[in-house]
Amino acid sequence: MFPRLLLLLLVLLPLSSWAARLPGIRFYERGEYAKASRALKQDLNNPKRNDEQKALARVYLAASLMALEKEDEAYEQLEELARTYPEQRVDPALFPPRLVELELKVRERLNAERLRQEAEQAELNRIAAAEEAERRKREQEEAARNQQAQVGTVDEPQVPAPAGPVSTFxxxxxxxxxxxxxxxxxxxxxxxxxxxxxxxxxxxxxxxxxxxxxxxxxxxxxxxxxxxxxxxxxxxxxxxxxxxxxxxxxxxxxxxxxxxxxxxxxxxxxxxxxxxxxxxxxxxxxxxxxxxxxxxxxxxxxxxxxxxxxxx
Incomplete structure (x- = not known):
């Protein structure tokens, strides 16, 4: 029995100390969303917070903004979260369905944008590869012509285009x-x-x-x-x-x-x-x-x- 209690304390102690360093989470849990929003923004700008803490703070900040009917700002926070720390997700067991749906919408758009950018980059790479192949082909042809000129090969004479009629009005x-x-x-x-x-x-x-x-x-x-x-x-x-x-x-x-x-x-x-x-x-x-x-x-x-x- 004692070993199990010790293991539980070892798991909960870091979580409690982590939460203690994010006062904005406590404001959110008490329903003080405006205070939570201000505190969590300070945590995001605090250089002492690590990436995981800032990612969690951004989730709660989005939830606070959603509760304050600021869906556009919540959308921006979820978008920044998906870009900077995609491993952090919105837990449907802790947050309202609206926030979970908004996160899914953000991730779907970013995924579509990523696929489009990858397709564009692939096309640019294909064009660059084709241009490089064409450049190498021209260099090889030029080298072959120079080699032929050095051994005395005479190029075929170019036939001039026939002159047009001189007579005009x-x-x-x-x-x-x-x-x-x-x-x-x-x-x-x-x-x-x-x-x-x-x-x-x-x-x-x-x-x-x-x-x-x-x-x-x-x-x-x-x-x-x-x-x-x-x-x-x-x-x-x-x-x-x-x-x-x-x-x-x-x-x-x-x-x-x-x-x-x-x-x-x-x-x-x-x-x-x-x-x-x-x-x-x-x-x-x-x-x-x-x-x-x-x-x-x-x-x-x-x-x-x-x-x-x-x-x-």
Whole structure:
């Protein structure tokens, strides 16, 4: 019998001395929750209290705050308890069910937060591992290329991307001189004159309108042209139509003289870009003058050359 009593005293004596060092617990047990709250907060800030004492004080502080209808503050104390000393739990035999349920809610939220943080950390670790593997792979590839270069291995030449078309939208005033060699070839005089024109185009396509000055050979000319290539020199073909407002005079020998005449034909030539704005123009064209009156040739062979200035 005596040994059992001695053992019981040895167990209860530390507990009683521990409780004696926490006066806030006595206030709580007497229902003085406000005093218990103040005393237990002092115990939490007391450097002489060890971790176990502070954990127990935090449980009773949460219970006191719950009794004072300060559930939010009680929640904070239980959350801090779960973070700093998770071994200490709320004993359902000593505390009301509301406090026990609140502790379970706190622990469930913290557990969910912990799982989320662990998942995020695992994803960060996975990304870091993948980046590290990619870095090592690049280093190995770089080392292999350097080794090949040292032994004289020639890398495959890189094929440059094909250049895009140089021709873009353009608006180009032009001035040209021309000569009708068809008249000279048929035994007549070489007809010569000047012309002012305007070309508008985009890419390989362009259209040109010109005014030809030359005495009775005054005329309007319209061309639709196509350029080949994208270099500084571009060959060109065009369809051409010319309006002669007044050709010849009406006489007894030339009753068909006077009035407008139309010429249709084609031209070949080229455009040479001397700079971004300045271009050299060269064309040889052939036309048929419809209903040509005497002494005009029905076939026109015109050589022209000039310059143009790109405004755009």
């Amino acid at each position: 353009r608006l180009r005033p032009e001035i040209t001189g021309y000569g009708d060699v068809g008249a000279a070839l048929s035994g007549g005089q070489l007809a010569m004159g000047g012309a002012l024109g305007l070309t508008i185009g985009g890419g390989p396509l362009e259209a040109t309108v010109r005014t030809l000055a030359g005495g009775e050979r005054w005329a309007w000319e319209l061309e639709a042209g196509y350029l080949f290539g994208t270099g500084a020199f571009q060959p060109r073909v065009a369809l051409r139509g010319t309006l002669f407002p007044d050709v010849g005079k009406v006489t007894a020998e030339n009753p068909n003289g006077g009035g407008a005449r139309f010429g249709i034909g084609a031209a070949v030539g080229g455009r040479l870009a001397l700079s971004r704005q300045l271009s050299l123009l060269m064309d040889v064209g052939g036309e048929v003058l419809l209903n040509a009156p005497e002494p005009y040739n029905a076939t026109l062979i015109v050589i022209s050359a000039g310059v143009g200035y790109n405004l755009f």
